[in-house]
């Protein structure tokens with residue numbers, strides 16, 4: 001049976017008050033958006049226990065959740081999202097994918113290594129970057145960005161968590177938690193241990 005992924009320790013990097021004013025998370029422009037959160041087998045079991053329909057998950061061994069049409073607007077919602085209160089109905093047991101956000105686990109553009117990045121669709125980082133930072137411009141070039149120190153420190157804490165033995169082993173069972181390269185995500189750190197672990201577990205699983 002796949003290992004349970006422990007909850008990320010420490011506070012959420014983006015304060016709740018900022019999240020509540022924003023309309024990015026948990027909403028998706030398309031039904032098949034690749035940004036839909038991925039749930040592991042254990043996370044699916046927890047979500048179903050907390051009221052999410054088991055039919056929301058196409059594969060109970062691990063899959064992205066099926067989104068539903070927004071009741072009064074364009075686009076789609078995660079079925080765990082309550083558009084009236086703007087809260088996640090399963091916040092206490094939300095999956096690692098959601099705990100990480102706006103950090104993102106992905107392969108780099110060359111698909112050579114796993115990196116920890118920051119999704120620039122989240123407006124928190126541009127706010128933190130301050131006037132004069134390239135994040136304030138409409139189309140920032142990731143290579144030119146200055147990342148605030150507090151965010152880099154939090155990224156380092158998250159990287160240590162992701163590369164701890166327990167989490168590494170659990171992630172090896174769910175390689176789809178690492179997404180393909182996304183141009184909107186600014187690369188913050190290389191995750192060399194995780195890269196090596198995923199590569200060797202791929203080799204072990206090859207026929």
Ligand code: SF4
Nearest residue numbers: 026078080081088098
């Ligand atoms: S599980 Fe919760 S936090 Fe994650 S996308 Fe759905 S509503 Fe948002």
